Amino acid sequence: MAKESVAPxxxxxPRGEDCERTVGFLTDATLCIGCKACQVACKxxxxxxxxxxxxxxxxxxxxxxxxxxxDWRHVAFAELPLAGGGVRWSFLSDVCKHCTRAGCLDAxxxxxxxxxxxxxxxxxxxxxxxxxxxxxxxxxxxxGRSDEDGRAHKCTLCYDRTPRGLEPACVKACPTDxxxxxxxxxxxxxxxxxxDRLHAAGGExxxxxxxxxxxxxxxxxxxxxxxxxxxxxxxxxxxxxxxLLTDAVTSALAxxxxxxxLFWGLH
Amino acid sequence: xxxxxxxPPPPWKPEIALDFLFSAAGAGMLLVGAVAxxxxxxxxxxxxxxxxxxxxxxxxxxxxxxxxxxxRFWRMxxxxxxRSVMSWGAFLLNACFAVAGLCFLLRVFEVGxxxxxxxxxxxxxxxxxxxxxxxxMLLSVTAVPFWxxxxxxxxxxxxxxxxxxxxxxxxxxxxxxxVVLVPTASLARAFLMLAVLARAGxxxxxxxxRWTGAAYLLAFxxxxxxxGLMFVPGPHFSIAASVLLRAALVRAPYGASAQPTQPARPxxx
Numbered sequence: 251m252a253k254e255s256v257a258p259x260x261x262x263x264p265r266g267e268d269c270e271r272t273v274g275f276l277t278d279a280t281l282c283i284g285c286k287a288c289q290v291a292c293k294x295x296x297x298x299x300x301x302x303x304x305x306x307x308x309x310x311x312x313x314x315x316x317x318x319x320x321d322w323r324h325v326a327f328a329e330l331p332l333a334g335g336g337v338r339w340s341f342l343s344d345v346c347k348h349c350t351r352a353g354c355l356d357a358x359x360x361x362x363x364x365x366x367x368x369x370x371x372x373x374x375x376x377x378x379x380x381x382x383x384x385x386x387x388x389x390x391x392x393x394g395r396s397d398e399d400g401r402a403h404k405c406t407l408c409y410d411r412t413p414r415g416l417e418p419a420c421v422k423a424c425p426t427d428x429x430x431x432x433x434x435x436x437x438x439x440x441x442x443x444x445x446d447r448l449h450a451a452g453g454e455x456x457x458x459x460x461x462x463x464x465x466x467x468x469x470x471x472x473x474x475x476x477x478x479x480x481x482x483x484x485x486x487x488x489x490x491x492x493x494l495l496t497d498a499v500t501s502a503l504a505x506x507x508x509x510x511x512l513f514w515g516l517h
Numbered sequence: 518x519x520x521x522x523x524x525p526p527p528p529w530k531p532e533i534a535l536d537f538l539f540s541a542a543g544a545g546m547l548l549v550g551a552v553a554x555x556x557x558x559x560x561x562x563x564x565x566x567x568x569x570x571x572x573x574x575x576x577x578x579x580x581x582x583x584x585x586x587x588x589r590f591w592r593m594x595x596x597x598x599x600r601s602v603m604s605w606g607a608f609l610l611n612a613c614f615a616v617a618g619l620c621f622l623l624r625v626f627e628v629g630x631x632x633x634x635x636x637x638x639x640x641x642x643x644x645x646x647x648x649x650x651x652x653x654m655l656l657s658v659t660a661v662p663f664w665x666x667x668x669x670x671x672x673x674x675x676x677x678x679x680x681x682x683x684x685x686x687x688x689x690x691x692x693x694x695x696v697v698l699v700p701t702a703s704l705a706r707a708f709l710m711l712a713v714l715a716r717a718g719x720x721x722x723x724x725x726x727r728w729t730g731a732a733y734l735l736a737f738x739x740x741x742x743x744x745g746l747m748f749v750p751g752p753h754f755s756i757a758a759s760v761l762l763r764a765a766l767v768r769a770p771y772g773a774s775a776q777p778t779q780p781a782r783p784x785x786x
Contacts, residue, residue, distance in 0.1 A: 383527070
């Protein structure tokens with residue numbers, strides 16, 4: 251497939267003076283070649299540890315398997331069945347979605363997780379106490395707790411680069427422009443344009459994922475298959491936004507009922 | 518290869534199952550004792566006052582131990598995040614521990630007016646069931662598939678905590694042949710929570726994987742059975758019910774039919 255025409259320079263990263271804009275990622279599975287340059291660049295820029303078990307590097311092409319405290323980018327190697335038999339690969343560089351209704355942000359009891367003025371969600375390492383409730387509350391399995399320092403870690407949307415006018419490290423390293431960074435509205439327009447071109451070229455299964463999940467994500471994905479093939483849920487939202495109220499009401503009723511029954515029973 | 522959809526199991530240690538057990542035992546005893554006190558029977562609260570605070574202290578200690586950075590536990594109490602069940606829980610568990618601790622001190626030093634005990638009992642009637650409920654919500658308000666499907670975890674753990682607390686509280690009244698029911702109820706509770714925690718994900722390394730389903734079912738049935746015993750009247754169940762409530766807590770003379778050797782009750786004030 252031909253390389254898309256929009257280069258990262260066409261959607262410039264926010265500068266210090268206009269960083270109030272909401273920014274995000276657009277990742278295109280149809281352009282990804284699975285080189286993992288984004289993973290390496292992310293580790294390099296953020297000082298993340300390497301792979302814990304070098305032997306696993308020989309077990310398969312995907313030896314990190316998922317996002318974690320030490321892997322803030324993960325290139326999924328999805329095996330898609332072909333009509334005539336056999337499979338083909340489709341690669342996708344997964345990352346934190348920086349959700350509008352972020353489960354991790356809702357769940358954090360110490361407010362260690364905060365939203366930046368650019369719309370990203372970052373962990374304040376000096377506040378996090380490692381309760382790991384954000385790990386259980388992220389519907390995308392993004393957040394991980396480090397065994398080394400006991401704190402939660404995830405993608406920062408390169409908050410230490412973008413206000414200075416630099417692209418995130420993964421975007422900078424991507425050789426095929428599979429990953430774009432920029433204002434969210436511009437990325438949405440670009441994603442729809444790509445989708446139209448893919449459909450016109452016969453890519454009927456191509457979809458745009460990330461516009462309606464969790465109130466809208468700050469990481470959009472142009473997919474070449476069902477989202478589950480890449481480990482992405484079809485629908486997802488912050489558990490707190492979905493169930494906190496109903497569960498609180500149910501539990502409160504149970505409390506009242508329990509106390510009332512005890513009062514009735516004990517006399 | 519097929520990728521996991523959804524979050525991994527949180528990296529909580531297996532000891533968290535004991536935290537669920539201790540908090541349910543402490544809050545359950547405190548609640549049953551408090552209600553009995555407000556209904557005119559001070560003796561259960563005297564027992565609960567000695568037992569609840571150590572249980573809740575153990576629960577708090579396990580929770581702090583499980584944190585990635587235990588020295589920052591206090592940050593949970595520095596502010597309230599109303600959208601976080603964990604944040605509610607930190608305040609509720611500490612409030613419950615504070616009430617239980619005050620009861621413990623008043624009981625040990627044999628001080629406190631009737632009004633003070635009433636105030637503590639009334640406070641316990643609020644914070645103890647809420648503490649039980651938050652533990653269930655802590656699991657159900659997550660993205661972990663098995664937990665989030667347990668929509669009634671909050672209600673279940675309230676009922677289960679009351680049953681366990683009552684079972685432990687009336688231990689002294691239990692006929693010898695039924696004493697085994699009390700540790701059984703406690704073990705069932707521990708198995709229940711171990712099973713629930715272990716089923717967080719389909720991780721092959723998770724403890725008890727092969728029999729979590731059976732353990733969960735057994736524990737759930739035992740919990741329901743112990744809860745049901747509380748409210749079953751009739752002569753046949755007069756002994757069985759004494760395990761939990763009736764013979765121990767209902768009416769005077771304190772389970773006399775089932776416990777002829779029942780010692781005289783000390784007064785609370």
